[in-house]
Amino acid sequence: MSRQLRVAVIGAGPAGIYAADILTKSEGVDARVDILDRDPTPFGLIRYGVAPDHPRIKEIVKALKRVLSNPDIRFFGNVSYGTDLKLDHLQQFYDAVIFATGARADRDLDIPGIDLQGSFGAADFVYWYDGHPDAPREWPFDPAAESVAVLGVGNVGLDVARMLAKTADEQLVTEIPQNVYDGLKANAAKDIHVFARRGPAQVKFTPMELRELNHSPNVDVIVHPEGFELDEGSMDSIRASKSVKLVVDVLQNYLAKEPKGADHRIHIHFCQNPVEVLGEDGKVVGLRTEVTELDGTGNVRGTGEFKDWPVQAVYRAVGYRSDNLAGIPFDNNSATVPNDGGRVIDIDGGPLPGAYVTGWIKRGPVGLIGHTKSDAAETIRLLLEDVDRLQTPANPDPEDVDAYLSGRGIEFTTWEGWEKLDEHEIALGEQAGRARVKVVPRDEMVQISRS
Template identity: 90%
Template sequence: MTRQLRVAVIGAGPAGIYAADILTKSEVDVTIDIIDRDPTPFGLIRYGVAPDHPRIKEIIKALKRVLSHDGIRFFGNVNYGADLKLDHLQQFYDAVIFATGARADRDLDIPGINLKGSFGSADFVYWYDGHPDVPRDWPFDPAAESVAVLGVGNVGLDVARMLAKTADEQLVTEIPDNVYRGLKANAAKDVHVFARRGPAQVKFTPMELRELSHSPNVDVIVHPEGFELDEGSMEAIRGSKSVKLVVDVLQNYLAKEPTGADHRIHIHFCQNPVEVLGEDGKVIGLRTEVTELDGTGNVRGTGEFKDWPVQAVYRAVGYRSDNLAGLPFDNGTATVPNDGGRVIDIDGEPLPGAYVTGWIKRGPVGLIGHTKSDAAHTIELLLADIDKLVAPEQPEREAVDRYLDGRGLEYTTWDGFEKLEEHEIALGEAVGRPRIKVVPRDEMVEISRA
């Protein structure tokens, strides 16, 4: 290709930014526009990582270096599917890479899951991370002293930790004022985390699991019931250093005596949630079926049930991607059908110039590090297709600005985000904190576009 390649990336989280970075480092002359419906970049790093995880947020430093590249522009507050669609993008770009991630909670189809006091973890995470599209107030029940968390991935641990720690402990973080006030109203003393299988099958990472005990106000209690290691579990331990570390940490918690802290996180194994119990439309308990490992690392039900008196339930059973306008969608996997990253139609044929990377491509699995290698594979396919790509009618960069301006869209830019960041840091410095997030969308946009 002798002319400059023009590429749009839909989604400004790690998947999209990594894809842009890899593409700019190729031998192809390329300019890239990253488009996101949020006014800010970084996706789940800004709105999905718990505020007391500053080390994970260090990844933002590397992502910032990418977004400051002359060949990359950021357009925020632009919603794909509403403000523009695929046929609009094809007027300006040779190729479009969709990296929209997974934002919604996966369903958990058990009786009572829709009772008042039953929540999806995604909404709770977006609330405590200050996402502009969720309500400012979280409906904590002042009587909810015992809470259940369903799911044993890192999100489940984040939710449990945020529920168990005191609000004042979070004042060293960037939480907005409304989140601090909300957490002050949280009455939870006992947070019960339920695993359907055994300790070798949980999806925690060792670092996340260790950090549960870093608060002096929280005891971590691993219950011996269901703490089983069958032959399948031993194979997993022998085959993975991470699994071994997780089991070791859990065994240390199991052997440790509680300190008598005011708040407790309980971890229960071999308990399969089967019903959320209610009365007068509100959560009053959780029913689980006791399971047992079958020798392969999987479990079977025993027919024995147990009721747990909890007043709220948070399900953290995974995320689900949204259907994207103009693209095929597999409802079963909640992904865009693709062949290694090339979007394919219902007949299995590639959709010209359309690619996917990240969770919209492979589902919400893996850590942030996996996202980079995934993006590299998608970019490899795009570059292999370069001579087949259809040239856009309006390849000049200014054509996109004219289109967005013509639609009357109040889009944000990278320079605008830097203004917002300076504002948030100044808010924090005024009260001795690293930053305080601005939450309302219109306020973010106004500061960014000033």
């Protein structure tokens, strides 16, 4: 094509940034990409979804920074799709729009009592301890909640359990802001019970995350032998996957290890299916589980035996869910945008011209960051196949976007603004002897970025 291709990417997490990187590096096309995000900052769940005591995982930010430093890619933060602009607005300025909004909400768990006071979604807790500007400043820790349940056996469940088990002072080496430190000081939890519906070969932990549970001198990891079963389906999984084998090996080591007598304990229970959150006077007072058994295939069946656990808080970590997007078809069952390889499918079954998806909004909240790269490559390949059929925007000048946002009174942030905020947070960290201290209030982040 002879003209310049203008593309908007909605979402500045890894999915959106990888899509922009792949597109601007594609041969035979002159592409310019604007990445828009509702947060004033880039990096999505890398900034607001990774536990603060995992700085190693945040190393990916270095690679994403290099991408966003590309002059062919611009960043617009503090711009909310569906509120500040919609698809028809974007189509005035861009040949195509790629939605990479990820999945931020907690998936529902439809059991009695899940809405009681003291029952929380893991995503909400993660956004709080990661200092997201839209999260509450305080977390409602109950000083009587010494025993807590975590429902779900993925990495997010482990993060939640670890953050509840470790002391606030242990987190002072991380980037947590003062309000999160103060909140964690109020946490009274001593015993955190993690419940798995199936057996040890079916958990979704990664080996490294599981090993790191035991790194704190203040935390014992206790794997309970009840339900620790390996059926033929489990053995097939172990033989087929090195990762599964490593996870089971780590769990077996915990199972055989004598507790060191730490003040805080993370208990891992297998073959316990949560069926009800028990309440009294509107508050959580327990969790009821049904004991399950493996059926030979790696799946489980209920035994009709129930057990009540005296806990005073429940955190459900059963997965994330994407938000519906204005003007875009949405499948409520899968919580994804209907698509064919990344092309958005309209309600009539045909492609929605110029609209694409990548990342979790495309395929659901599964897979690691490596999957996100290949996912973005597939979407960009289809977009480039469609180039000659894309409608030329009425206002392709990049400055028209700035003028439109400014004209609507939107205080957007830029990549240069992020660099100012980045320097500011690093300076705050230096004062405290840490690598970084996050700024939390949205208006403060915007003010620093636009100064």
